[in-house]
Amino acid sequence: MRICGVILSGGQSSRMGATKSFLEIDGRPAIAHIADELKRLSDRVAVITNEPADYQFLELDLYPDRYRNKGPLAGIETAIYHMDADVYAFAACDMPFIHYGIYEHLIQSLNHHDAVIPMYDERVHPLSGIYTKNVLPYIQMLLDSDQRKIRTLFDHITVNYVTSYNGISKHTLDKHFFNMNDPEQYEMAKRL
């Protein structure tokens, strides 16, 4: 199975007030930690960013959103449009502690669905999901009619929502799904 890892980094970071990808965790930018983990899944990892010059140090494939200012769904569209793979493992740039084993578990849960979306602590995490190429025309249809909600995509495709993570510790899961959106959460991240 051909897998691509994709980091979504096209947001405004307005709550944080600084680009979340470049916030330092253990002396390295958050996005470098995320890239390292996705490289354990695949030798093909891309970043979807509208400021590619800032990301060249990562030495990854860089693509700007094809649909501008339409949110993360546009980032997913861009990745699938440009890269040829069977499955795409997505990560938000504000989840610095992702664990590749959780993605392996999601991929094993594909079972002919169009996407596998993790749930944890009663929250749905669509930007840490696995998507197949099948979703591309549906995303384009939504973006073409200015619909940006990922949840709307799920009305059109088959989704396996994963809620059990046998063999993965609570500590690993708590960190994987930790998301830093504001300065307070960044301070928490530095202590994790």
Ligand SMILES: Nc1nc2c(ncn2[C@@H]2O[C@H](COP(=O)(O)OP(=O)(O)OP(=O)(O)O)[C@@H](O)[C@H]2O)c(=O)[nH]1
């Ligand atoms: N490629 C791409 N990624 C996006 C876009 N909007 C948000 N993202 C990414 O989606 C993830 C979640 O973003 P949010 O936290 O909802 O939004 P944000 O713009 O980063 O932050 P706020 O401005 O504080 O809402 C992050 O990884 C963002 O970089 C977009 O328009 N394009």
